[in-house]
Amino acid sequence: MGCIDHKNSPTAGNHQSGSDHNPFDVMQPRAPLKTPADRKNGRHVKANDIPPQGVYLPNNNIMAPHMKSPEYVQLSTAAAITLGIMGGRMYGCECTRCLNLLLTYPEGCRANCAYCGLARHREADRDYADRNFIRVDWPAVPMAEIIDIVAGDPEASPFHRMCISMITHPRSEDDTFTVLKQWTDRIDPDAIPVSILSNPTTMTRADVQRTKDLGADIFTVALDAATPEVFDRTRGKGVQSPHKWSKYWEILQDARDIYGPQKFGAHIIVGMGETEFEVLNLVQELVDLGGHSHMFCFFPEQGSLMDHLPATPRDQWRRVQLARYLIDYQGVRVEQMLFDDLGRVTGYGIPQSELSGIIEEGIAFRTSGCPGKFQDDISACDRPYGDSPPSDIASYPFQPKKKDLRKIRRQLEIPVRVE
Numbered sequence: 001m002g003c004i005d006h007k008n009s010p011t012a013g014n015h016q017s018g019s020d021h022n023p024f025d026v027m028q029p030r031a032p033l034k035t036p037a038d039r040k041n042g043r044h045v046k047a048n049d050i051p052p053q054g055v056y057l058p059n060n061n062i063m064a065p066h067m068k069s070p071e072y073v074q075l076s077t078a079a080a081i082t083l084g085i086m087g088g089r090m091y092g093c094e095c096t097r098c099l100n101l102l103l104t105y106p107e108g109c110r111a112n113c114a115y116c117g118l119a120r121h122r123e124a125d126r127d128y129a130d131r132n133f134i135r136v137d138w139p140a141v142p143m144a145e146i147i148d149i150v151a152g153d154p155e156a157s158p159f160h161r162m163c164i165s166m167i168t169h170p171r172s173e174d175d176t177f178t179v180l181k182q183w184t185d186r187i188d189p190d191a192i193p194v195s196i197l198s199n200p201t202t203m204t205r206a207d208v209q210r211t212k213d214l215g216a217d218i219f220t221v222a223l224d225a226a227t228p229e230v231f232d233r234t235r236g237k238g239v240q241s242p243h244k245w246s247k248y249w250e251i252l253q254d255a256r257d258i259y260g261p262q263k264f265g266a267h268i269i270v271g272m273g274e275t276e277f278e279v280l281n282l283v284q285e286l287v288d289l290g291g292h293s294h295m296f297c298f299f300p301e302q303g304s305l306m307d308h309l310p311a312t313p314r315d316q317w318r319r320v321q322l323a324r325y326l327i328d329y330q331g332v333r334v335e336q337m338l339f340d341d342l343g344r345v346t347g348y349g350i351p352q353s354e355l356s357g358i359i360e361e362g363i364a365f366r367t368s369g370c371p372g373k374f375q376d377d378i379s380a381c382d383r384p385y386g387d388s389p390p391s392d393i394a395s396y397p398f399q400p401k402k403k404d405l406r407k408i409r410r411q412l413e414i415p416v417r418v419e
């Protein structure tokens with residue numbers, strides 16, 4: 001296992017529109033193909049009876065139908081390297097600060113989100129345990145083994161946070177509760193706080209409450225799409241997927257009531273057809289509710305229904321990244337900012353000298369997500385290379401260095417001197 005990267009990664013700017021942003025008209029997912037009956041619902045995996053044997057590395061092609069949550073979870077390649085379960089290196093980082101876990105079942109996620117490597121349509125050609133997700137592989141590991149490693153000395157663990165990612169599956173809630181309870185029974189959530197990345201479609205308000213009662217610290221909703229139109233097209237009826245914008249907002253409001261200020265948030269993918277004005281208004285709405293936005297730069301995930309589309313151009317991404325940081329952590333309001341006719345940011349609402357200082361700090365360009373132990377605006381969830389290749393970094397999983405900041409400034413097209 002080498003450095004986290006994919007061969008032939010498309011790079012931002014190498015796109016069809018010739019534009020400096022990804023407009024709605026261009027970002028149309030392709031239609032899902034019909035899945036052969038013998039592969040639906042993980043049928044061919046379940047037809048086997050091979051028992052799981054410890055850690056399963058993707059593409060081993062062992063069809064082990066009993067390798068499922070809550071006994072098993074998948075974890076990101078970065079988390080597996082940090083835990084010592086896999087070998088490998090990550091460009092620019094010694095470890096990840098977030099132990100990202102993903103529920104797993106032979107039939108996988110039952111939703112069909114167009115940008116996602118885990119989507120249901122992929123059952124036609126790739127078993128769930130072998131699917132790439134946010135650009136990396138996710139080995140399957142017994143939950144007990146993960147807990148044994150971390151519970152040895154939680155205070156000394158490299159992880160500043162653990163996160164359980166739910167998927168769309170009838171067992172998703174119950175198994176999330178079980179995995180969470182197993183963790184908090186052995187590991188003090190004050191030593192390593194827990195986040196829930198929820199799947200609202202199958203959840204109730206009582207489920208949100210239960211996660212809090214079992215010791216979770218932050219609850220996030222993977223809204224992903226920034227507008228109802230983009231949501232419907234990429235994860236609703238546009239791709240035969242069950243999600244509804246209104247249900248996601250219902251659970252988000254429940255999370256606000258139950259978890260309270262600064263303890264809930266939403267994931268948003270930038271560059272799927274929304275304008276910069278639209279996404280930054282959403283960021284402001286979340287801040288006004290008391291929450292945070294966690295941002296991803298759209299990347300055409302291999303095998304997804306959007307793998308033919310352009311990655312978000314870096315200038316669009318940098319403008320949104322910087323503006324989002326100002327709204328989320330610097331008290332600037334979207335109403336102070338300026339936008340052109342295409343909704344692109346043309347002014348950030350603060351004096352140039354102040355803006356230069358914030359760019360120079362570099363934190364705005366790091367991966368955004370739930371905080372760790374360093375400071376509130378530095379995410380534990382650093383997701384190394386989850387939204388770009390290391391050769392053209394979108395979200396920096398480390399503190400950007402001077403050469404990185406020079407590149408960022410070029411991408412922002414803001415002529416500021418670097419010392």
Ligand code: SF4
Binds near residue numbers: 112120168199
């Ligand atoms: S619900 Fe989540 S895991 Fe399932 S396809 Fe959609 S984005 Fe992927």
